[in-house]
Structures are given as C-alpha cells and as structure tokens.
Amino acid sequence: MTRKPALILCLIGSCLVQLIVVASSHAIPAFSRAYKVECSTCHTIYPELNEYGEAFLKNSYVYFGKGQKAAKAKEAPPTPKATAKPAGGTMEVKGEGDADKLSKLKGGALGAPEASAPAPAQEAAATAPDTAPGGEAKPEGLLLAAIPELLPISFTASIHATYDHNAVNELDLSTRALKLNAGGNFREKAAFFATYVAYSEGLRDNNTTTSAPLRNNGTDINELFVIWRHAFDTPINFKVGRMQPKLGLWKSNNKLSTTNSFAPYAYTVGVSEFKLEQPQDALEANAVLANRFFVAAGVVNRKDQNTKEGYGHISYKFGGADYLANEPEVDLAKEESIFDFLTVTVGAYGYYGKNGTPNTPTGVSPPIQNSYYRAGADLDILYKLFRLRVAGVLGKDDNAYLNLSSTPIELKSYVAAVEGEYTFLQNLIGALRFEYQDDGRGLVRRFIPTLAYAPLQNVKIALEYKHEIVTSYRFPSNGSSIKRPDDTAQDITNKIGTLGVTFSF
Amino acid sequence: MRKLIILVTLFTLVIAAVADARIRVKGRGDRMNFDPDSIPANYRASFDLMSRKCVKCHTMERTVIAVQTGRAPITGQPFDRQAVKAYGIKMLRKPNSNMNKQEIREVVILLNYLLDENAR
Numbered sequence: 016m017t018r019k020p021a022l023i024l025c026l027i028g029s030c031l032v033q034l035i036v037v038a039s040s041h042a043i044p045a046f047s048r049a050y051k052v053e054c055s056t057c058h059t060i061y062p063e064l065n066e067y068g069e070a071f072l073k074n075s076y077v078y079f080g081k082g083q084k085a086a087k088a089k090e091a092p093p094t095p096k097a098t099a100k101p102a103g104g105t106m107e108v109k110g111e112g113d114a115d116k117l118s119k120l121k122g123g124a125l126g127a128p129e130a131s132a133p134a135p136a137q138e139a140a141a142t143a144p145d146t147a148p149g150g151e152a153k154p155e156g157l158l159l160a161a162i163p164e165l166l167p168i169s170f171t172a173s174i175h176a177t178y179d180h181n182a183v184n185e186l187d188l189s190t191r192a193l194k195l196n197a198g199g200n201f202r203e204k205a206a207f208f209a210t211y212v213a214y215s216e217g218l219r220d221n222n223t224t225t226s227a228p229l230r231n232n233g234t235d236i237n238e239l240f241v242i243w244r245h246a247f248d249t250p251i252n253f254k255v256g257r258m259q260p261k262l263g264l265w266k267s268n269n270k271l272s273t274t275n276s277f278a279p280y281a282y283t284v285g286v287s288e289f290k291l292e293q294p295q296d297a298l299e300a301n302a303v304l305a306n307r308f309f310v311a312a313g314v315v316n317r318k319d320q321n322t323k324e325g326y327g328h329i330s331y332k333f334g335g336a337d338y339l340a341n342e343p344e345v346d347l348a349k350e351e352s353i354f355d356f357l358t359v360t361v362g363a364y365g366y367y368g369k370n371g372t373p374n375t376p377t378g379v380s381p382p383i384q385n386s387y388y389r390a391g392a393d394l395d396i397l398y399k400l401f402r403l404r405v406a407g408v409l410g411k412d413d414n415a416y417l418n419l420s421s422t423p424i425e426l427k428s429y430v431a432a433v434e435g436e437y438t439f440l441q442n443l444i445g446a447l448r449f450e451y452q453d454d455g456r457g458l459v460r461r462f463i464p465t466l467a468y469a470p471l472q473n474v475k476i477a478l479e480y481k482h483e484i485v486t487s488y489r490f491p492s493n494g495s496s497i498k499r500p501d502d503t504a505q506d507i508t509n510k511i512g513t514l515g516v517t518f519s520f
Numbered sequence: 521m522r523k524l525i526i527l528v529t530l531f532t533l534v535i536a537a538v539a540d541a542r543i544r545v546k547g548r549g550d551r552m553n554f555d556p557d558s559i560p561a562n563y564r565a566s567f568d569l570m571s572r573k574c575v576k577c578h579t580m581e582r583t584v585i586a587v588q589t590g591r592a593p594i595t596g597q598p599f600d601r602q603a604v605k606a607y608g609i610k611m612l613r614k615p616n617s618n619m620n621k622q623e624i625r626e627v628v629i630l631l632n633y634l635l636d637e638n639a640r
Contacts, residue, residue: 052594055577059615078595335613342609347625355621356613400615438615441577 043196044169044473044519046071050078054472060444061475061519062268066358066397070340073303075206075244075252076198079340158202167199170213173273173517180510189229190216194237196519206244208258210237238294254299254313259292261301261311261328262364263406264393267292271436271446272465273477273515278450279391279408279430285415285455287370287385291408295324306337317370324368333359335397358397365390371417385414385423402436415455426455442469458486474518483509543637545584552581554634566630573619574611574627587634604631 047054054061057068064072070079157164175190193214200206217232240256259266263280270277280292299313308331315324335358336342345355371384391408408430414423434448443466450461462482469475485507544555559567571580586592586599597603608628611617619627 050594336610342606342613345609345612345621347605347608347612347621347628349621351621441616 043171043198045165045167045196045198046076047473048165048169049163049167049199055441058472059438060271060442060467060469061473061517063271063444064265064269066336067340070336070338073301073309073338074340075242076200076208077203077206077244161201161204163199163201168195168197169519170195171517171519173515175274175513175515177274178512192216200244204244206242207240208242209239211235211239212237250302250304252301254301255297257294257296258299259294260297260313260315260326260366261299262291262326262366262389263328263391264330264360264362264395265404270434271444271467271477272448272463272479273475273517274479274513275448275461275463275465275481277406277432277434278452278459278461279406279432282428282430282452282454284387284410284412284426284428285385285424286417287387287412287415289368289370289387291366291389291391301328303338306339306341307332309338315368317368319373320369322369324366326364326366328362328364330360330362330393333357333361353398356399358395360393360395362393362395363391364393371414383414383417385412385417387412387415400438402438404434404436405432407431412455428452428454430454442472443467456487460484473520474516477513477515477517479513479515481509481511481513483511485509543587543634545588550579550581552579552584554580554584554587563630563633566626569623570627570630573617573623576618577614583631587631587638590635590638599635601632601635604628604635 044054046052046057050056057064057071059065067079071077154164171194173192177187177190178185179187191214192212195211195213196209197211198206198208212233212235214234215232217230236257238256238258240254240258243253243255245251246253263277265277265280267276267280276292281290283290295315296317297313297315299311301309301311303309309329311328313326315326317324332338334343334354343355366389367386368388369384369386372382387410389408389410391406393407394403394405396403408428410428410430412426412428415426416424418424430450430452432448432450434446436444436446438444445467446463446465448461448463448465450459450463452459452461460483463479465477465479467475467477487507544558545552546555547553553571554567556564556567570583574580574583582593590599591597592599592603592607605628608624608631611619612621612624
C-alpha cells in the first residue's frame with residue numbers, strides 16, 4: 016500500500032471540512048434586535064461566546080436577570096375599577112376593562128407572583144412585567160399573545176478562500192454558506208432555536224466542463240428545538256427537538272476558528288458517522304443549580320432504531336460571573352488579587368449509544384450494530400486577556416466497521432485539544448491550538464493558529480492555518496475487506512490556510 | 521385666573537427645582553455628559569477618569585441616563601448602588617477595559633455620589 020489512498024482520503028476529508036462549514040449557531044442578530052444590545056454583550060468576537068453569552072444560553076434565551084426579576088416583581092398598587100354613575104340613577108355600572116385584573120394577568124404572563132406590598136415607584140417601574148429590556152413597554156396584545164415583537168430571524172453568511180498545499184486546485188475561492196437563524200422566547204416560559212442551512216457549496220460535477228458555478232450542496236435543518244423553561248416552576252428546562260446534545264463545555268461554533276472544529280467534538284471512528292457535535296433528535300433536561308453548577312441529561316432517538324441513546328453532562332464554574340450572569344464578589348477596597356480575574360470552568364460528560372443498520376423495519380435481520388461510548392472532560396480557564404481551553408475524550412466502538420463477521424473490530428479512541436487564546440484588542444483575538452487524535456485509523460496531530468478580527472461587531476475576518484501530520488495505519492493487503500490497524504505507519508503532512516469572512520444581519 | 525396662578529406657580533417651582541439641581545447635564549445624544557462645573561472639586565479627578573475611560577466602549581449618555589432615571593437604559597435593570605458596584609466589577613474584569621481596581625473604585629464612588637445627588 017502506498018501513500019496515495021491515505022493522501023486522497025486526507026484530501027477528501029479536508030475538502031469536506033471546508034465545504035461543510037455550516038456548524039450550528041447560537042449567535043444571532045435576532046437576539047441583538049430583540050434586546051437592543053450589542054453583539055459584544057454576549058460575544059468576544061462573534062460567534063465565540065463570553066460568559067454573559069453562556070449565561071444567556073443557559074437561561075433559555077431570556078435576558079440576564081429578567082427571569083429573576085419577574086419572579087421578584089411586585090404587583091403595582093391596584094387601580095380603582097372603572098365605575099360610572101348614570102345621571103339620575105344610583106346603580107353602579109362596571110366598565111368592561113378591569114385594570115386590576117389585567118395587571119394581574121400581565122404579571123402572571125411573566126410568572127410574577129401576587130404580592131400585597133406595593134413596590135417603590137422606581138422598583139415597580141424597573142420590574143414591570145410588560146417592560147422590555149431597554150425600558151420600553153411591550154404592546155399589550157403581543158405580550159398577552161406571547162408573540163415576539165420583532166420577527167426573530169437573522170442570517171449568517173460566510174465566504175472563504177482556502178489554500179491547500181496538496182490539492183490540485185491549490186487556491187479555492189468558492190467555499191460559501193448561508194444560514195438562517197431564529198431564536199427567542201415566549202413570555203419567558205418557553206424558548207426556541209432553529210438553524211437552517213439555506214446554501215452550502217456543493218461538490219464539483221466531474222462530467223461538466225462548463226463555467227457554471229457550483230450547485231447548492233442541499234438545504235437542511237441543522238437545529239430545531241423548543242424549550243419548556245423552568246418547568247413546573249423548578250429550575251429544570253426541558254428541551255426537545257433536533258439539537259446538539261449538551262456534552263462538552265462549548266458548542267461546535269463557540270470558538271474563534273470558523274473552519275476547524277475541536278477534534279474531540281468532531282472526530283469519527285471507523286465507518287460510524289457519530290460525533291459529539293452532531294445534531295440529534297433528543298429530549299434533554301438541564302438546570303442551573305446553586306448559580307454555578309450546570310447539569311444536563313438527555314435521551315437520543317435514532318431513526319428506525321428501538322434502542323435509545325443516553326448522555327449526561329455536569330459542569331461547575333469557579334470565579335467570574337455565575338451562570339445567571341451575576342458578578343462575583345470583589346472587594347474594591349482591597350489590593351488586586353489573581354482571584355479577582357480568574358475564572359475556571361470544569362466539565363465532564365458521557366455518551367452511550369448504538370448505530371448501524373436499522374433494526375425496526377421488517378426484513379432487516381440480523382441488525383449489524385455498533386455499540387459505542389464517549390467519556391470526556393473539558394477545562395476552560397480565563398485570566399484577564401488569556402484564555403486556555405483543554406478538551407479530552409476517550410471512546411470505544413465495539414464494531415466500528417460494522418463487520419458482518421463474528422469478529423467485529425473494536426476500536427478505542429483518544430482525542431485531545433489544547434487551545435490558548437489571547438485578546439490583543441477588543442476586536443482582535445489570536446489563538447493557537449494543538450490537537451492529538453488517535454481514532455484507531457491513524458494518528459493525527461494538528462497545529463492550528465487563528466487570528467480573528469472584527470472591523471464591525473457583526474463582521475468577522477478570520478485567518479487560519481492548519482498544519483496536519485497524519486500517521487495513517489496501514490491495512491492488511493491480504494485481500495480481506497476488513498480493515499485492521501497495523502503497527503506500520505507513514506506520515507502525510509497537510510497544509511491548509513483559510514481566509515474567511517463571516518457576517519450576520 | 522386661579523388656575524393660571526397655580527400653573528405659573530407650579531412651573532416656577534419646577535424651573536427652580538431644575539435650576540437648583542446640583543448635578544447638571546451638558547450636551548445631547550453622543551455628546552451628553554455631566555456638567556463638569558457641577559462636579560465638586562474632590563470628585564473632579566474621578567469624573568475626568570470616567571469621562572476618559574468609559575467612552576472607550578460606550579457613550580456617557582448611557583451613564584447619564586442610568587443615573588437620572590435609576591435604570592440602565594439597555595437592560596432596563598435598576599441602576600442603584602448595588603448595580604453600580606456590579607457594573608464596576610464587570611468593567612474591571614472586561615478584557616481591554618484598561619481600568620485597574622483603584623480606578624474602578626473611584627468611578628464607583630463618583631457614581632454613588634451622583635446617584636445620591638440625583639435622588640435629592
């Protein structure tokens with residue numbers, strides 16, 4: 016076996032990575048429009064989240080403090096009911112409108128409990144349930160109907176130029192994507208999020224020699240889920256739909272790089288298409304406990320498969336703003352301490368599942384299944400202008416190649432990533448990442464420097480380079496269709512540079 | 521006639537109250553800021569610091585409105601002493617805010633003074 020197949024495999028893989036740059040999003044101008052805030056409220060450089068963005072995400076797209084505020088909201092002093100005495104009569108005629116009742120209804124709409132004590136004017140104004148962030152009153156009709164005042168839709172477009180040292184077409188200027196994003200909440204009781212890939216660059220048709228531009232790779236719903244927020248007045252949120260299961264500390268797009276996913280979240284094993292960042296049809300329950308502890312657990316339903324898959328996540332945050340965006344206690348009268356600026360978040364997760372041939376349709380017997388698990392841990396350290404992210408996962412697939420024979424190949428995988436990030440300016444951030452990936456097919460080491468610049472808060476220019484050293488395991492040349500890792504290895508180096516522009520509106 | 525007298529009296533009282541306000545505001549929109557002449561000498565250095573550092577990311581209009589109304593104009597959250605401290609800590613921890621703890625403390629003390637004056 017020569018280097019050629021492995022080389023082709025790597026090239027195809029790298030091309031696909033460049034073509035399928037349609038990771039799900041959580042950063043959308045719809046939120047900016049709804050709450051009249053800057054992108055930088057929740058982001059470092061879009062779409063990477065800062066700790067307030069994380070809090071907003073964990074609070075089911077409800078603006079910081081609003082839920083707590085509504086819970087503490089006191090009922091305004093009751094307004095006297097409209098009464099009228101007809102001339103010459105003593106009968107009291109009540110008007111149709113009951114301001115007191117409406118006030119209670121509107122209070123109830125935001126979960127404000129009834130309270131007997133009237134609030135001070137300032138507090139009452141600030142905690143009025145029909146007051147939107149920005150202090151503007153929401154139209155009563157929209158409030159009661161739970162309809163967002165602004166259509167919560169936005170678009171994200173990305174255009175990339177890619178240089179691949181090993182490709183035939185070394186410089187590719189035609190990697191584009193257009194996504195539609197939607198998200199928001201309904202009266203803080205329910206929330207929703209959707210990402211629809213309207214366009215992504217398709218593969219070239221080898222049969223054509225025309226100058227026609229590449230076709231659309233296909234449209235797709237990347238994520239579409241709804242959240243029942245604080246179900247039964249508990250801290251628990253129920254999330255159902257197509258979503259990225261809450262496993263690692265960061266969602267797939269919560270990073271500086273626009274084209275290079277974190278290897279622990281994006282790697283696959285054998286012929287299995289499973290990866291941690293893959294959107295799944297799932298039901299998830301999650302909650303913020305004691306302000307700094309986050310737990311999530313869910314069940315995944317795979318199409319045509321009776322067996323359900325399960326996952327769980329826990330994370331805890333030391334220092335910094337908590338998961339409800341409350342600032343830490345800092346004594347301003349004391350000398351500066353490292354702990355004033357240090358934030359450490361640790362997380363751990365596990366996923367257990369099965370995939371393979373469908374097991375529910377008739378005529379498929381016996382099902383060929385691959386049972387697998389992933390267990391991982393993440394660490395996020397933030398100190399002033401520095402940020403360090405460490406992610407590691409180990410996994411096991413008992414039939415990674417969906418082998419029909421009685422001796423399925425079991426593969427263990429060990430993948431890790433370390434990324435250091437430095438904020439040069441508020442709109443200029445650099446990062447350097449090292450990845451180690453042993454997925455049973457080979458050993459991959461990547462060095463990925465990234466420089467991101469945001470001339471405007473909704474426009475991001477990212478310059479990235481990926482230096483990839485692939486040590487492919489050779490497979491037996493005995494004619495067997497079963498690929499078995501061998502100890503003999505050979506190195507291939509890929510050098511891929513990307514200059515990309517991403518903008519949202 | 522009596523109504524007119526009452527109206528004139530009320531108008532005069534309002535004008536007098538505004539004229540008597542110790543914290544005055546100058547400019548409009550992006551140029552809005554507290555009138556430096558209305559800031560006591562012992563707070564002048566803190567005021568200069570605030571006017572120089574805070575405008576790196578937002579206009580002083582945001583601060584003025586927050587002090588005057590008691591509500592943060594963007595979030596609608598109460599802007600009281602507790603909130604001032606929280607904002608101070610947030611700005612201290614904000615990357616590239618270029619403010620140290622001592623500077624934040626001075627600005628927090630100044631904002632507390634402005635809140636107290638505004639409440640008079």
